[in-house]
Amino acid sequence: MTEKFTGSFTQQEPIPDDGIEAAIAVMRHGRLHRYNTAAGEIAETARLEEEFAAWAGVPYALAVASGGYALGTALRAVGVKPGDKVLTNAFTLAPVPGAIAGVGAVPVYVGVTEGLVIDLTDLADKAGQARVLLLSHMRGHICDMDRLMRICDDAGITVIEDCAHTMGATWRGQKSGTWGAVGCFSTQTYKHMNSGEGGLLIARDPQIMARAIMLSGSYMLFERHRAAPPPEAFATVKYETPNISGRMDNLRAAILRPQLRDLDRQCARWNDLYRVVEEGLTGTGGLTVVRRPPDEGYVASSFQFLLLDWDEAKVRAVLSRCAARGVELKWFGAAEPVGFTSRYDSWRYAAHPPLPASDRILAGLIDMRLPLTFSDSDCAQIARIIRAEVSAVWQSEVGSDSPAPTMGD
């Protein structure tokens, strides 16, 4: 009998009860807009920003409508103009090049390594081409941030971090999002905190944050913020910065505040799941488990492995055999974008010369989500199924639709 996994890879946990209660309180009083406060009241959104800044260890935070909006706002706030080139990862998701294109700028893609991080040699080679790097910590893999910052500082490059997959992660003990000039986070349902849609942006520089706050649609109400630079920082910024509304509302903030209090514990749970899958897949013939550097404090809400240099037909066989047993794997090597797995060569609005070394990695890159609704034993079962199917395909000829052999291990 072959075992089959019956869980859902897209089912997140419910909103915690205290989040539901806080949301109901906001709905009962009706003041959902962040600047709609009663006398003496501090809006949920302002409190969330204050708490997020404290959690990140930075002076300033801004809550916005989405992670993608945070990225676009960060690009504008550091001065990216239409026609500018912006360095970014070839291996990332569509909102990243989309944010660059959204401000009329042009992405220059930097390759990906077998460790699934930005290729720092390629970055150093391309450093002369742009003044800004939008660094995506894609799928939670963090590169050597010391070396990256050296390259960027030497070249006068401003770094914006896309932390959509690294909320709570660190490099050498320092939180992701605090290395560059701006850190951008998403609170969309599939990320580490869930408000349906939402984003957060952190910074240390008062001018950058003043611009971001004005951009987000603060009118002249910026003094109601609690994790914002002092009014002097807005003296000229308030006249020079367009309002591109993308605020967060009090309902979302109310849902997020209890989740933030619980975030570190949740991150530890994600990592427990990750380690179960990692252990279950280590030593599988033909399968490369991504090595995590000791300096990386990751927060894994998904799992990646490589079937490096495999024939396309064999990769497809693994995907379909795992799918038949309830294990939903995503492949970054498919020519056509499917689900969220689009690639740099499918973003035709920003056509780019091929990156053969990265194409090789993407051709073998398999990805799956690890929602917290999974248990350790779910993850052990998922790993057993993948291991069995990868081994079966690795050892046999492809093309036969014969059922999977009984599991050896």
Ligand SMILES: *Cc1c(COP(=O)(O)O)cnc(C)c1O
């Ligand atoms: C989700 C995501 C974003 C953007 O977040 P949204 O809140 O969906 O706009 C940015 N970068 C990456 C890598 C993402 O996965």
